[in-house]
Amino acid sequence: MHKIETKEINLHYGNFHALKGINLVAKENTVTALIGPSGCGKSTYLRLFNRMNDLIDNVEISGQVLVDGEDIYGRKVQVDDLRKKVGMVFQKPNPFPKSIYENVAYGLRVNGINDKKFIEERVVSSLEQAALWEEVKDKLNKSAFELSGGQQQRLCIARALAVQPSVLLMDEPASALDPLSTSKIEELIHTLKKDYTIIIVTHNMQQAGRVSDYTAFFYMGTLVEFNETKIIFTNPKNIQTQNYITGRFG
Amino acid sequence: MTHLESELQQLKNNLVEMWTLVKNQLSKAKEALVTEDKDLAREVISLEKRVNSFELSIDKDSENIFALFSPVAVDLRLVLAVIKINNNLERQGDCAKGIAKFVIDIDSSFDKNLLTITRIIEMFDENIVMLNELIEAFEKEDGIIARKTFKRDEFLDIINDESTSIVANYIRSNPDGAEQALQILSIIRKLERAGDHSKNIAEEIIFYAEAKILKHEVKEKKKK
Numbered sequence: 001m002h003k004i005e006t007k008e009i010n011l012h013y014g015n016f017h018a019l020k021g022i023n024l025v026a027k028e029n030t031v032t033a034l035i036g037p038s039g040c041g042k043s044t045y046l047r048l049f050n051r052m053n054d055l056i057d058n059v060e061i062s063g064q065v066l067v068d069g070e071d072i073y074g075r076k077v078q079v080d081d082l083r084k085k086v087g088m089v090f091q092k093p094n095p096f097p098k099s100i101y102e103n104v105a106y107g108l109r110v111n112g113i114n115d116k117k118f119i120e121e122r123v124v125s126s127l128e129q130a131a132l133w134e135e136v137k138d139k140l141n142k143s144a145f146e147l148s149g150g151q152q153q154r155l156c157i158a159r160a161l162a163v164q165p166s167v168l169l170m171d172e173p174a175s176a177l178d179p180l181s182t183s184k185i186e187e188l189i190h191t192l193k194k195d196y197t198i199i200i201v202t203h204n205m206q207q208a209g210r211v212s213d214y215t216a217f218f219y220m221g222t223l224v225e226f227n228e229t230k231i232i233f234t235n236p237k238n239i240q241t242q243n244y245i246t247g248r249f250g
Numbered sequence: 251m252t253h254l255e256s257e258l259q260q261l262k263n264n265l266v267e268m269w270t271l272v273k274n275q276l277s278k279a280k281e282a283l284v285t286e287d288k289d290l291a292r293e294v295i296s297l298e299k300r301v302n303s304f305e306l307s308i309d310k311d312s313e314n315i316f317a318l319f320s321p322v323a324v325d326l327r328l329v330l331a332v333i334k335i336n337n338n339l340e341r342q343g344d345c346a347k348g349i350a351k352f353v354i355d356i357d358s359s360f361d362k363n364l365l366t367i368t369r370i371i372e373m374f375d376e377n378i379v380m381l382n383e384l385i386e387a388f389e390k391e392d393g394i395i396a397r398k399t400f401k402r403d404e405f406l407d408i409i410n411d412e413s414t415s416i417v418a419n420y421i422r423s424n425p426d427g428a429e430q431a432l433q434i435l436s437i438i439r440k441l442e443r444a445g446d447h448s449k450n451i452a453e454e455i456i457f458y459a460e461a462k463i464l465k466h467e468v469k470e471k472k473k474k
Contacts, residue, residue, distance in 0.1 A: 183252075190253045209318035210253065233317035 003028040009063035033212035040218040087160030093152030095144035107163040130158035150181025170200040268304035275346035280374035294350035301343035331458035338447040360430040373441040391459040399452035406445035
């Protein structure tokens with residue numbers, strides 16, 4: 001059983017056919033990069049996995065999205081439970097207007113956990129996993145907004161990790177960051193994959209090469225090519241993929 | 251260690267493993283010649299498959315690092331150097347294999363005096379020392395150690411240059427031993443070529459460690 005699988009996914013925004021029969025699998029503890037020009041459907045595809053598209057009007061979805069073999073669009077699925085299992089990190093860091101500590105503890109508290117010791121342990125371990133602990137351990141009660149952009153993004157990753165998901169979705173997580181912060185996020189992604197299955201949308205081809213095990217190239221709502229990243233970047237089978245990764249279009 | 255650093259370290263480790271294999275090939279080829287051990291010579295030939303397999307995988311790994319990590323500066327020089335060192339090592343493996351083939355073909359009662367007068371054993375030893383020093387230079391990123399190779403290669407060139415007249419004189423005095431003398435001369439030529447490959451490798455190590463390009467420079471300038 002694959003960690004994540006989509007079968008014949010079609011998605012329409014009103015009359016616009018945004019995803020056209022997508023079949024894709026992601027193995028556990030791997031990083032899969034979704035690449036393609038703007039409007040190709042990669043972010044729409046990413047948002048399927050925590051049902052973020054449900055929030056948009058006039059969306060119609062057919063096909064199956066399986067996480068751990070379960071159809072997450074099934075009637076019995078509670079979206080809140082799904083989002084505990086499938087965490088998400090967005091393009092721009094979006095910490096809550098709270099302290100660093102409370103940002104990470106937030107997910108636990110809204111899930112009804114009040115045990116102080118438990119929360120503290122989880123906050124520390126999440127910050128450590130997000131490679132942020134050493135930088136913030138002496139100012140946990142300071143506002144999250146006092147952190148740099150790169151630190152804020154790692155705080156958002158820690159916040160996502162605190163509820164112990166098994167899947168992490170990342171939508172261009174480093175595109176708003178400077179090169180050093182980007183490098184830290186990329187190293188973090190590489191480290192986190194031993195515990196998580198990660199799907200990342202990126203416009204940065206080099207980033208896809210550096211961080212991912214598998215790459216999916218989307219174009220106009222179609223999955224053009226999916227393969228091991230090293231094959232996509234050394235010998236893509238499809239001419240459109242080659243033209244995109246070599247910068248000839250898109 | 252970053253992801254790229256660990257990939258580069260793995261690439262270096264694989265190259266050093268291949269290097270050690272080629273060095274062993276050459277040591278065994280020498281021993282096979284001196285002891286007339288044809289089984290050992292066959293072993294040298296069979297090791298060639300492993301060397302070739304290393305060459306292919308190091309090439310592939312280097313290609314992947316270029317494609318996936320876009321290395322720059324010292325990392326870029328390292329991968330470029332690895333590709334060229336890889337190629338030279340494979341050719342040195344071919345030299346060892348060629349020598350082993352001569353050992354298998356050579357008449358077992360060949361005149362051991364040929365080994366002494368041609369100084370062929372000194373050539374083997376010098377080649378092995380060069381390989382050892384080059385591994386050390388590569389691992390320590392030390393251009394000074396790498397430069398020792400240039401002098402050693404000149405020493406090999408001198409023995410090689412002298413060997414033609416030595417062998418010619420030998421044949422004049424021992425017409426019946428002409429065939430074996432020519433076989434020894436062929437081995438000398440291969441050992442001289444192996445030295446050239448070591449010299450190329452030294453240039454690549456200096457390029458990697460110091461960002462200096464020494465190829466095609468005059469000999470005196472190169473030693474600096």
